[in-house]
Amino acid sequence: MAIAAAIFLSLPPQIRRSPASIAAPFRSTSSLHFDSFRSNFSSLKNPNLRVSASSMSIGTPEKISTTSFLDRRESRFLHFVKYHGLGNDFILVDNRDSTEPSITPEQAVKLCDRNFGIGADGVIFAMPGVNGTDYTMRIFNSDGSEPEMCGNGVRCFARFIAELENLHGKQSFTVHTGAGLIVPEIQEDGKVKVDMGEPILKASDVPTKLPANKDQAAVKADINVDGVTWNVTCVSMGNPHCVTFGNRQSQNLTVDELNLAAIGPKFEHHEMFPARTNTEFVEVFSHEHLKMRVWERGAGATLACGTGACAVVVAAVLEGRAGRSCMVDLAGGPLDIEWKEEDNHVYMTGPAEVVFYGSVAV
Numbered sequence: 001m002a003i004a005a006a007i008f009l010s011l012p013p014q015i016r017r018s019p020a021s022i023a024a025p026f027r028s029t030s031s032l033h034f035d036s037f038r039s040n041f042s043s044l045k046n047p048n049l050r051v052s053a054s055s056m057s058i059g060t061p062e063k064i065s066t067t068s069f070l071d072r073r074e075s076r077f078l079h080f081v082k083y084h085g086l087g088n089d090f091i092l093v094d095n096r097d098s099t100e101p102s103i104t105p106e107q108a109v110k111l112c113d114r115n116f117g118i119g120a121d122g123v124i125f126a127m128p129g130v131n132g133t134d135y136t137m138r139i140f141n142s143d144g145s146e147p148e149m150c151g152n153g154v155r156c157f158a159r160f161i162a163e164l165e166n167l168h169g170k171q172s173f174t175v176h177t178g179a180g181l182i183v184p185e186i187q188e189d190g191k192v193k194v195d196m197g198e199p200i201l202k203a204s205d206v207p208t209k210l211p212a213n214k215d216q217a218a219v220k221a222d223i224n225v226d227g228v229t230w231n232v233t234c235v236s237m238g239n240p241h242c243v244t245f246g247n248r249q250s251q252n253l254t255v256d257e258l259n260l261a262a263i264g265p266k267f268e269h270h271e272m273f274p275a276r277t278n279t280e281f282v283e284v285f286s287h288e289h290l291k292m293r294v295w296e297r298g299a300g301a302t303l304a305c306g307t308g309a310c311a312v313v314v315a316a317v318l319e320g321r322a323g324r325s326c327m328v329d330l331a332g333g334p335l336d337i338e339w340k341e342e343d344n345h346v347y348m349t350g351p352a353e354v355v356f357y358g359s360v361a362v
């Protein structure tokens with residue numbers, strides 16, 4: 001697999017354009033243009049990794065328009081745009097012409113590799129809608145598994161669709177996902193507010209084998225992980241989450257002190273989670289302000305997890321630790337989450353940004 005053609009980077013924060021123009025980042029005349037690096041990259045150890053063009057210029061007019069770039073349909077090349085939502089990064093693929101993803105899970109693993117590929121937490125496919133929805137979103141994690149939903153991913157998805165369809169300003173879409181209907185809405189300021197639907201609390205549907213309470217939910221349940229008894233609440237946002245605020249040794253976590261790489265996989269593969277699990281470790285600052293670190297199923301430690309932040313607020317409400325509307329700090333930045341009493345839906349608001357676009361031979 002060779003990475004080829006032009007790679008364009010979005011502007012660094014200090015020279016980013018106004019929010020209104022961020023909606024059309026590719027059309028900027030001042031994007032960093034990395035047409036470059038042939039010599040640098042050719043010396044890399046991976047002979048399959050190539051960036052083909054040959055000059056680097058900053059502040060040049062664009063040489064390839066977004067539309068012409070994404071409209072190319074050479075069969076050997078996969079054209080992509082890389083986005084991130086608070087550092088949770090994805091390779092977005094225009095798959096609107098087919099109901100099957102254009103690459104396999106094995107190819108996704110290679111593309112997501114941060115040393116030998118493009119580097120990402122997952123690959124997201126924009127596909128035709130079903131059952132009257134505008135679009136379908138599918139995603140492969142960086143380990144090739146397919147989750148039901150991705151919160152940061154769906155914000156990136158909305159911005160990707162707006163770019164593909166040349167839409168500006170406030171826009172909303174209905175998106176079919178493995179978690180059912182999800183409705184992202186691009187706001188005037190460029191952030192994306194997403195109706196993430198209702199949380200699933202029934203333990204067997206999360207799924208978890210942990211003991212349930214009278215409402216069939218696993219709330220404040222004890223789980224032994226590697227000799228430590230953790231107190232957890234399990235929530236599905238379409239995908240499974242195990243949320244913890246502490247363990248027997250430390251009732252209130254200081255999340256920066258955790259060795260996530262050591263403890264995360266032990267939760268992910270714990271026998272109490274038949275579909276594996278995402279795990280959120282949470283510190284409570286106040287009733288409206290939480291901080292979390294996440295170990296994601298199929299992707300490991302990531303800088304942010306949208307479904308995870310939603311699950312955290314639901315769990316915090318169920319445990320009486322926070323109100324229904326919270327700011328959740330993640331390693332990549334904050335998300336605003338609200339679990340509305342009126343409709344029982346969770347709403348997530350946060351950014352989604354282009355990183356670069358390019359092509360890869362597959």
Ligand SMILES: N[C@@H](CCC[C@H](N)C(=O)O)C(=O)O
Pocket residue numbers: 088141146147148149150151152153239240278296297298299302304305306307308
């Ligand atoms: N980072 C995502 C979640 C992606 C899926 C997750 N790894 C899973 O397997 O469930 C988010 O922002 O929600």
